[in-house]
Every structure is written in C-alpha cells, then in structure tokens.
Amino acid sequence: MAATRTFTMIKPDATGAGHTGKIIDKIIESGFSIKALKWTRLSKEEAGKFYEIHRERSFYGELVDYMTSGPIVAAILEKDNAVEDFRTLIGATDPQKAAEGTIRRMFATSIAANAMHGSDSDENAANEAAFFFSVRDTH
Numbered sequence: 112m113a114a115t116r117t118f119t120m121i122k123p124d125a126t127g128a129g130h131t132g133k134i135i136d137k138i139i140e141s142g143f144s145i146k147a148l149k150w151t152r153l154s155k156e157e158a159g160k161f162y163e164i165h166r167e168r169s170f171y172g173e174l175v176d177y178m179t180s181g182p183i184v185a186a187i188l189e190k191d192n193a194v195e196d197f198r199t200l201i202g203a204t205d206p207q208k209a210a211e212g213t214i215r216r217m218f219a220t221s222i223a224a225n226a227m228h229g230s231d232s233d234e235n236a237a238n239e240a241a242f243f244f245s246v247r248d249t250h
Contacts (some may be wrong), residue, residue, distance in 0.1 A: 115144065117193040117230045118239040119201075123181030124224035126150075131184055134214055134226070140201050143188040147244045161242055170223075177223065185243040194229075194236055201227045202203045 121134055139145070152235040153161070158178040165171045190196055202213025204225050209216035230236035 114189050114191055115193040115233060116187055116189050116240065117197045117233075117236045118228075118243075119186050119188060119197060119230070120228040121184040121186075122224070122226055122228060123177065123179075123183060124220060125218050125226040126184060127181045130218045130220070130226065134218060137214055137217075138186075138188065138200070141190075141196070143190045143193070143197065145186055146189050147185075147187040149185045149239070149243060150182055151185060151243075152181050155179050161239070162223075173208045173223070186246060187240045194231070194233055197229045198231065 119138075121131055125131065125134060135145075143249045155175055158175045159166075162171065162174055163176060188197060202209030202215040202216060204215070206219035206225060207216045209219070214227050215225050230239050232245070
C-alpha cells in the first residue's frame with residue numbers, strides 16, 4: 112500500500128494543558144511521519160470558514176469560540192492508510208468511549224474539549240491541509 116496523507120489539529124484544550132509534545136510523540140511512535148507542522152491561533156473568521164460545514168448546527172458558535180480560545184497545532188501526517196489509521200489512533204470523540212491508549216482517552220477532557228481533530232476522508236484531508244499549508248510547506 113502506498114503512503115497517504117491526513118490532516119490533524121491539536122486543539123486549544125490540549126495545547127493549553129501542555130500536551131502538545133506528548134501527543135506528537137504518540138503520533139510519531141504510531142508510525143506517522145510529519146510532513147508539515149504549524150503552531151498558530153485561529154481568528155474567528157478563519158475558524159468560521161474552516162468549520163463552515165457545521166454553520167447550521169446548534170454547536171457552531173461554541174465550536175468557533177472554542178477553536179479561537181487558544182493556540183492550535185496543525186499538521187499533515189503521512190503513513191499507509193493515514194486517514195483510517197489516524198482516526199483509530201485518536202479514538203472516539205467522547206473520551207469516555209475512546210479505547211484505552213488512544214489520544215483522546217489519554218488527553219481529552221470532554222466531547223467538546225476532545226484534544227484532536229482528524230480528517231474523516233482523503234478528500235477532506237487534502238482540503239483541510241490546503242486551508243493551513245501551501246504546497247511548498249508539505250514536501
């Protein structure tokens with residue numbers, strides 16, 4: 112199988128709690144290579160655009176507020192079967208339902224403050240990565 116890419120963000124709850132290094136270590140230990148990495152803080156406009164798909168949902172405003180509450184770490188990761196393997200590594204959205212050893216089980220505090228974003232398809236991974244990184248950044 113050829114290596115594929117996925118996109119992730121370490122969310123404000125995890126960066127604020129000082130878990131960034133431990134999460135990156137877990138990602139690397141799980142066989143992913145980091146192709147691009149950026150520590151940044153989203154503006155309300157940027158967060159609103161990134162989460163546009165959820166605009167009509169009741170939690171949209173809270174999500175935008177949360178994602179702008181502190182710094183995030185955006186990354187492009189590469190591995191065989193990257194999207195599916197990364198979704199397995201981060202675990203269920205609800206950390207109480209996430210499997211032992213998953214990132215969310217280890218570092219998330221709630222469904223809302225769930226430590227990580229992970230793309231749910233190859234297409235979304237490419238689109239989400241392009242939101243944060245130029246082609247030059249990802250070699």
